Amino acid sequence: MKKLFSPTNVALTLSLLITCLWVVWGVSEMFHEGWYVPFEWLYFLLPAGVMLALTLIGLRWPRAGAVLFAAIGLGLGGLVLWQFRPGGGRSGGWTLTGLLSWVPVTLFPAGVGLLFYRGRGQPRRRAHYLAAVGLPLLLGTALAVGPAYRVAHRLDDGYRGERFIQGNSVALYWAPAGPGWDRDGSIAWNEAALYGRGRIGFEGKRFGAGGLCDWAAHCATQEDMCAYNVCLYLNREGTQLMDTRQDIWRMPTTDEVVRSLVRRGVNAGCVWDGDMGRPSCEVRPDKEIPLWDPRSRVIYYWTADEADEGRAYFVVYHGGVAAIPKFTAMGSRGYRCVRDR
Template sequence: MMNKKKIILGWIGVGITILFSSFWAYWGAFENFHEGWYSTSIWENLFLLLFQYLLFTTLFVLLALISLKWKKPGLILHILLGILGFVFFSGSHMTLRILIITPTILLGLLYYLGNPQPKKWAYRLIISVPLIIILAISIPLGYKVSQRTNDGNFNLRIVEGNQVTLAWAPRGPGWPDEGKSWQEAQDICDYLSEDGLVMMEEKQHIWRLPTVDEIVRSMAIHGNNSGGTWSPETEKATYVKKPDKETPLWDMHSKVIYYWTADTAIKDDQKAYIMTYHGGVFTKKKTSRQVYQSFRAVKNIN
């Protein structure tokens, strides 16, 4: 009877490990090709995939394998992982942090008290299930990323969109490769020189942030306009063809995946609309300043 209980406890631990590692494998593989995979170096991209986006997947798998072989070290390492998760999500609500640390420690206890049999199948499932998820997501998304259009022209661009034509700022202060808040973006636009390359001492009022409607209508895929339209009533953008992180509007080798727009959110004046490279429109607090949130200034064509 005792052996049967140990087997059940062990397989519960294996199941929870597979559940956790699979969740992080799913999240990590998608995020890797959403906000990651921007470097010109394949080795840097792979490093970020393994040690940033798949970090928790790798940790759960390794700890499970160690726990199956050595019970005490496995328990200690699960406790340390729980503490690491508690610290890693320090900016989150306390309830979420408790929900992270508690099951991780309990998982270590399940391995310590349990003994899944046959053990070889425990090893196989712990390794293979998250690996299959990673490959199933990464292969098609990796192929999609490899097909992105990049003409290498990061100068001032005249983009003729869907019933809108604008000049988009060149790489520089009006198109920075670093995070900016909404107000910072507005201020930079005000002082930007005619050619978009220099910050002037006095306000010029030449450049500005694009409206949601303008940027939606300007989005493109493989050099062709995406046929986007924006509905203020539903706060949704729709496209004939889904856009991507491509020139002339985007730099596929930049960390930036969101552009601020000029429009304040309808339901909350503390937020503004922000555009992601695949065409989605969301609201963010105007004070938000993440490395992947920036802007590209525009000006009207006379």
């Protein structure tokens, strides 16, 4: 029993736990966000790979492993202090509750390193290394089988032009590749909503008209989205943004995006109930044509609706509806304009 709970075994168990958690996250995100260009998915496996490497170093060279684990703990602690520093932006500064909540995260790596160091005189068996490598590998393989099959069989005819999607009480034309279909995910909701307000364009509008948009206020409003959104300036062909309003295209509502979701070229039968989460669908939709570009990094579409003063709704390719701060701009979140006729 004493050997079973030796410092080396405890350190290995804790390291395996963290590695496997990263494997679960990595495989999930790999097929959710990273499967759009070759090898992009490796990014999501990097945390698990780093943790595995640290575990092997701790087993083979306990002193070096202890130093590395301790350095990670100190680094995380420093990052937390910097991120939540007073006057450091939108975090609101240090709070006792906030700092204490990060203590386990920062002390855990140091504790694992200490255990490896204390077990430096104990023999390392082949089983230690087999467990360190084999368990995460088996877990990752088991988790990847289903998503890999689904992604490999996604429907994609390669056409990125205008699409007409009809069904589920919705009939809309969706913009072709170009300024009316953001497939790079570089535009925040504020920027899309304020495109025509003041100087035409996106520049300087990410944090609202006055640059003060935060988590709760001073952001673009629902009225701004209706009056100035980028889609209003798109020409009829959907290929160029004009200097004046064309009033042909518009930003789709949350309900319209949800009702237009597809699977294998057929409407998925999704209906939004007005709440965040997964809507009711006849089949689970996927990132497929005609609504999505399966090879684009974008997996979320902004909608015309705001959730509150500081957040706006977006729809995930699998049907999920959520809200995020209006100033958020990231590579996986874009928009696609629509017109009724």
